[in-house]
Amino acid sequence: MSNDTITVDQLTDWLTRFRDLVTEQVSYLTELDSAIGDADHGSNMTRGMGAVVEKIHASPAGTVDELFKGAGMTLVTSVGGASGPLYGTFFLRIGTTAGPRTSLDAPGLAAALRAGLGGVVARGKAEAGDKTMFDVLSPALAAFDAAVDVSSDLSTAAHAAYFAAQTGRDATRALLARKGRASYLGERSIGHIDPGAASTALLFQALVETLGEE
Amino acid sequence: MKVNQEVPDMKKLINFPETVLADSLAGVAAAHPGLRVDHANRIIYRATPKAAGKVALLSGGGTGHEPLHGGFVGEGMLDAACAGAIFTSPTPDQMLEATKVVDRGAGVLHIVKNYTGDVMNFEIGAELAAAETGITVAVVVVNDDVAVEDSSFTAGRRGVGTTVLLEKIVGAAAEEGRDLEAVAAVARQVNESGRSMGVALTSCTVPSAGKPTFELPEDEMEIGVGIHGEPGRRRVPLAGAAEVARQLVEPILADMDFTGAPTIVMLNGLGGTPLIELYVMYAEVAKLLDAAGITVARSLVGNYITALDMAGCSVTVLRADEDLIRLWDAPVSTTGMRWGI
Structure with a gap:
């Protein structure tokens, strides 16, 4: 089956699958955060995405912007810390860029994700190599864009993005943190995967699982 | 209201960690x-x-x-x-x-x-x-x-x-x-x-975590600790108050010139240190500032910005002027600070 578009229902499934993955991986994310942060990334993401999914299921969104603006605002108002504003801004920008449509094609999703990344950068001021979620989002979206340039199939693009996301996540291990609470550890932050990078990789895993095989 | 009949599994005066x-x-x-x-x-x-x-x-x-x-x-x-x-x-x-x-x-x-x-x-x-x-x-x-x-x-x-x-x-x-x-x-x-520097003698325990945030051996202290138990500049052997004061005041004075102006100095407890020890520390800090030619116009000693039950203290020195001193002396009526009213 070819996947040239993704519907609001599928995008809802994506967020639901992301909720499932952060919930399954809550101990792993918390463990990563204990090493270089304040040990709350797993519980924050689980609580935040739990609230998002609960809200979506209570009143399903009709359009892409409604879905992602709702998800973004829920994260921003329920999580606190740094992950709430960063993921919240990511989803809010996806929503405002996608607009009141009921589905997105591959270039449309690419543009929305790109705007989401722009929001994360504006909010968190992170650059490549700072050991943050940027180090997953940026290469993943570059891979997504490259795939979209040659094929309209969303599964192919999602797989490419997830592959790049995993590489980006694993590469944060060797980096020295320059943003967030981990930055105070200096050299001691080296040798640990960034928890935000790990949860962002799960976001692309969820997209792959939502779209199915190429 | 929910009443917890069970004894909490950490020695804190709480009902449930999630309702603190x-x-x-x-x-x-x-x-x-x-x-x-x-x-x-x-x-x-x-x-x-x-x-x-x-x-x-x-x-x-x-x-x-x-x-x-x-x-x-x-x-x-x-x-x-x-x-x-x-x-x-x-x-x-x-x-x-x-x-x-x-x-x-x-x-x-x-x-x-x-x-x-x-x-x-x-x-x-x-x-x-x-x-x-x-x-x-x-x-x-x-x-x-x-x-x-x-x-x-x-x-x-x-x-x-x-x-x-x-x-x-x-x-x-x-x-x-x-x-x-x-x-x-x-x-x-x-x-x-304003510049500050803190020291921890013990970790703090966040109720939801239930155990100390970090391990600090009996004979060591963390110099430069943050107010959430973030690591400081270095972990060093425990020392007497005079030496601890020196390790806090020196980096503050190295960072900014406080001479030639009135200063406001705060000796702050981090939550788990008795006031008598804070005064012992203040005496040492005052001596060091005097020796460095710094004029302390106003001072404050007590628990004002804490880190739960962490033992330790922080020193803050503020280079003031006439306007700031006058504003400092103005009446204040809060539960944490009160004078002039």
Whole structure:
């Protein structure tokens, strides 16, 4: 089956699958955060995405912007810390860029994700190599864009993005943190995967699982 | 109300780890008729708002640092404080709601400690306030912790002790009727003129974690610790008060010139150290400052910005001037600080 578009229902499934993955991986994310942060990334993401999914299921969104603006605002108002504003801004920008449509094609999703990344950068001021979620989002979206340039199939693009996301996540291990609470550890932050990078990789895993095989 | 019949599995006076914040806000509301508590939005605000036309001051942050910030709400200091979960920033909807509650038509100054989460959540709160209300918001970010050496390669210096002095001084400036720009200018001046350094003798225990945040052997201390138990500059053998004072004061004096101006000095307890030890420390700090030719015009000793039950203290030195000293002396009536009234 070819996947040239993704519907609001599928995008809802994506967020639901992301909720499932952060919930399954809550101990792993918390463990990563204990090493270089304040040990709350797993519980924050689980609580935040739990609230998002609960809200979506209570009143399903009709359009892409409604879905992602709702998800973004829920994260921003329920999580606190740094992950709430960063993921919240990511989803809010996806929503405002996608607009009141009921589905997105591959270039449309690419543009929305790109705007989401722009929001994360504006909010968190992170650059490549700072050991943050940027180090997953940026290469993943570059891979997504490259795939979209040659094929309209969303599964192919999602797989490419997830592959790049995993590489980006694993590469944060060797980096020295320059943003967030981990930055105070200096050299001691080296040798640990960034928890935000790990949860962002799960976001692309969820997209792959939502779209199915190429 | 839910009553816990079981004994908590850590030695703390709590019902449940997850209800500590709500239960403590209930206590604040019950104890202090001069304060109001919005339990849904977790905002502590003045029962009697200041006069219309005056700038309002809003601060907030994760809880666990009491009396900061809720204990500094009242005449002469803050108009409201947003409470986050323990050591976790409050969320932007709280800042939006509090901004609406405190605005008296002259704008609102947000006082934010420099932590990534606090800065971003307050930033979104200010954006929401601008979009929804038209209230003018100014922001000052406090970053006075000299323990963070590589501030350009990290999230920057943390906001610690200077926050207390800033909330008092800037509160007085707002009470005088200065406009938002002038009040924000005083806030920036205080932040740029204050430096702090702390030491931990023990870790703290966050109720939801149930165990100490870090391990510190009986015979060691952490110099440069943050107010959430973040690691400091180095872990060193425990020493006497005079030597500990030297290790705190030296980096502060190395960072800024405090000679030739009156200073305000705070010797602050981190929550688990008795006042008698804080006075022992203050005596040593005062000697060192005197030897360095620094004039201490005003001083404050006690628990003002804490880290739950952490044993230890911090030193803050603020380079003041005539205006700041006058604002410091102005009347203040809060649960955490009170004089002149």
